[in-house]
Amino acid sequence: xxxxxxxxxxxxxxxxxxxxxxxxxxxxxxxxxxxxxxxxxxxxxxxxxxxxxxxxxxxxxxxxxxxxxxxxxxxxxxxxxxxxxxxxxxxxxxxxxxxxxxxxxxxxxxxxxxxxxxxxxxxxxxxxxxxxxxxxxxxxxxxxxxxxxxxxxxxxxxxxxxxxxxxxxxxxxxxxxxxxxxxxxxxxxxxxxxxxxxxxxxxxxxxxxxxxxxxxxxxxxxxxxxxxxxxxxxxxxxxxxxxxxxxxxxxxxxxxxxxxxxxxxxxxxxxxxxxxxxxxxxxxxxxxxxxxxxxxxxxxxxxxxxxxxxxxxxxxxxxxxxxxxxxxxxxxxxxxxxxxxxxxxxxxxxxxxxxxxxxxxxxxxxxxxxxxxxxxxxxxxxxxxxxxxxxxxxxxxxxxxxxxxxxxxxxxxxxxxxxxxxxxxxxxxxxxxxxxxxxxxxxxxxxxxxxxxxxxxxxxxxxxxxxxxxxxxxxxxxx
Amino acid sequence: xxxxxxxxxxxxxxxxxxxxxxxxxxxxxxxxxxxxxxxxxxxxxxxxxxxxxxxxxxxxxxxxxxxxxxxxxxxxxxxxxxxxxxxxxxxxxxxxxxxxxx
Numbered sequence: 002x003x004x005x006x007x008x009x010x011x012x013x014x015x016x017x018x019x020x021x022x023x024x025x026x027x028x029x030x031x032x033x034x035x036x037x038x039x040x041x042x043x044x045x046x047x048x049x050x051x052x053x054x055x056x057x058x059x060x061x062x063x064x065x066x067x068x069x070x071x072x073x074x075x076x077x078x079x080x081x082x083x084x085x086x087x088x089x090x091x092x093x094x095x096x097x098x099x100x101x102x103x104x105x106x107x108x109x110x111x112x113x114x115x116x117x118x119x120x121x122x123x124x125x126x127x128x129x130x131x132x133x134x135x136x137x138x139x140x141x142x143x144x145x146x147x148x149x150x151x152x153x154x155x156x157x158x159x160x161x162x163x164x165x166x167x168x169x170x171x172x173x174x175x176x177x178x179x180x181x182x183x184x185x186x187x188x189x190x191x192x193x194x195x196x197x198x199x200x201x202x203x204x205x206x207x208x209x210x211x212x213x214x215x216x217x218x219x220x221x222x223x224x225x226x227x228x229x230x231x232x233x234x235x236x237x238x239x240x241x242x243x244x245x246x247x248x249x250x251x252x253x254x255x256x257x258x259x260x261x262x263x264x265x266x267x268x269x270x271x272x273x274x275x276x277x278x279x280x281x282x283x284x285x286x287x288x289x290x291x292x293x294x295x296x297x298x299x300x301x302x303x304x305x306x307x308x309x310x311x312x313x314x315x316x317x318x319x320x321x322x323x324x325x326x327x328x329x330x331x332x333x334x335x336x337x338x339x340x341x342x343x344x345x346x347x348x349x350x351x352x353x354x355x356x357x358x359x360x361x362x363x364x365x366x367x368x369x370x371x372x373x374x375x376x377x378x379x380x381x382x383x384x385x386x387x388x389x390x391x392x393x394x395x396x397x398x399x400x401x402x403x404x405x406x407x408x409x410x411x412x413x414x415x416x417x418x419x420x421x422x423x424x425x426x427x428x429x430x431x432x433x434x435x436x437x438x439x440x441x442x443x444x445x446x447x448x449x450x451x452x453x454x455x456x457x458x459x460x461x462x463x464x465x466x467x468x469x470x471x472x473x474x475x476x477x478x479x480x
Numbered sequence: 481x482x483x484x485x486x487x488x489x490x491x492x493x494x495x496x497x498x499x500x501x502x503x504x505x506x507x508x509x510x511x512x513x514x515x516x517x518x519x520x521x522x523x524x525x526x527x528x529x530x531x532x533x534x535x536x537x538x539x540x541x542x543x544x545x546x547x548x549x550x551x552x553x554x555x556x557x558x559x560x561x562x563x564x565x566x567x568x569x570x571x572x573x574x575x576x577x578x579x580x581x582x
Contacts, residue, residue, distance in 0.1 A: 088549070088550040088551075088579065088582075089550075091549075091550075091551075092550060092551050099551045099552070099554070099555060100555075101548075101551075101552045101555050101556070103556060103559070128559070130555040130556065130558075130559055131555075132554060132555045132558060138555065138558045138559065138562075140559060140562075163558070163559075163562050165558075165561075165568075167568075168567070168568035168569070169568070171561075171562060173562065183539075186563055187539045187563060187564065188539065190540075192540070193539060193540040219562070219565055220565060221564075221565035221566055221567045221570075222567050223567050223569070223570070227527070227530060227531070228530075228531065228534060228535075230566075230567055230570070232564075232565030232566075233565070234565065290565065296530050296531060296534045297530070302534055302537075302538060304538060328538060330537060330538070335537075434541070437540075437541035437542065437543045437544070438540070438541065438543055438547075479540075479543075
């Protein structure tokens, strides 16, 4: 390597001849070692500078990469964590089609004065929903209740496949709540019914079968402003069946007429799942409903409905039914009512088994009505109260004495008075709403049957039926 | 008895024919109600916010969106569309409102 200033010294310049020369030579050798050392240090310095430059370049690149990554993360955070997108991501993660359980449970205390009944009761009704596809849903309802003197009673009131054909039509096949009127489909769940019991035409002595097995076509459409809608339900099903009176013991020498296999005027309807064995003709039903007021109307919300249900209950013998219903609510007030007429053609020359049933009810939420002078806790209680009143009745020519039930159940006090040919009931209710679907219900029933009619299994006139009083208290939860 | 059986078969045939005709007619009227854009979803939300307290309270107290997950609301609204015969677009709007207001 060339030295600055041209002072490079060769080791072969001279041969030492004297101490002075040797000293000079040693000095030169020392200078050469130093020069070599300097060269080595310069090389190392250059290497270090090169390394330093490379590190600086890498550092700059890393900073740039980090800045970019931070920017990416910030943009991802800003754009991808809305509740909707998170929910959608969760849905995709958990699976496209799902299964869930809804439904209700009720626990009640029942007191009936006439039968001197004091009992607690409980029932639950889970609804299993399985979304098979965007257009298809399976719905199954199991009702588990406690009958008198037994462990548990299970029923299958609903098991349907629902297929949405398009925006205006849906097919429903299976066991379904009878779409006649509003009661069975829309008002019967424990926490939806404002009262504990059903109105008389839909209770234990029902005029229309609560459930049926068959096929429905249904749908709804908007015909005017927002909320002005109309809907229809058409169905074909197995049709009604009637309990045959149990007249065990009505054989001679008993003075009562024999009736073990004879249909009687006043027979009670088979309650659920009409697997029809006694007729080859199905029943046909139709229901139409209209909502004449738009959602922004200051007049409230009004629903008007009409239903018909017709078929053979026995080969060659017709059952016809039709009814009208209404529902109205505005602010804290709600009212609803239904009227039903049924005709049942009877064999053996018996006159027609005609029946009529009706109910009208009203309720008013006390929300916002508590006097300002009351303490806040009292106001909070009053805000959640809903007083109610209902009047219902049934007219029929006769009742079958051996079919009268007195075992209380969820929604039934056990009073035999509701089986009178001219049953009347006034029900007073007071509901306390813990939450939109959690309610403590209290109901006083006044059974006020009118005289008239006869017991068709004994032939005896009914005469004046004893009035009855009942009190029920129930906690109902919709889940 | 044979006459009655024929009547029974005829009734089923009429019912099936009626269902087919109605299904065909309503298919002709059918429109897709899916909402794709954000603007459409906002419009659905506003529509659902109007309908939710009215439609639900017709039968029972309206339950808030927070009570169920979006996936559960999908199924429950299919169930409620059947129970109340809700128009498809209205059911979609209420569903959008319930899922977005959680």
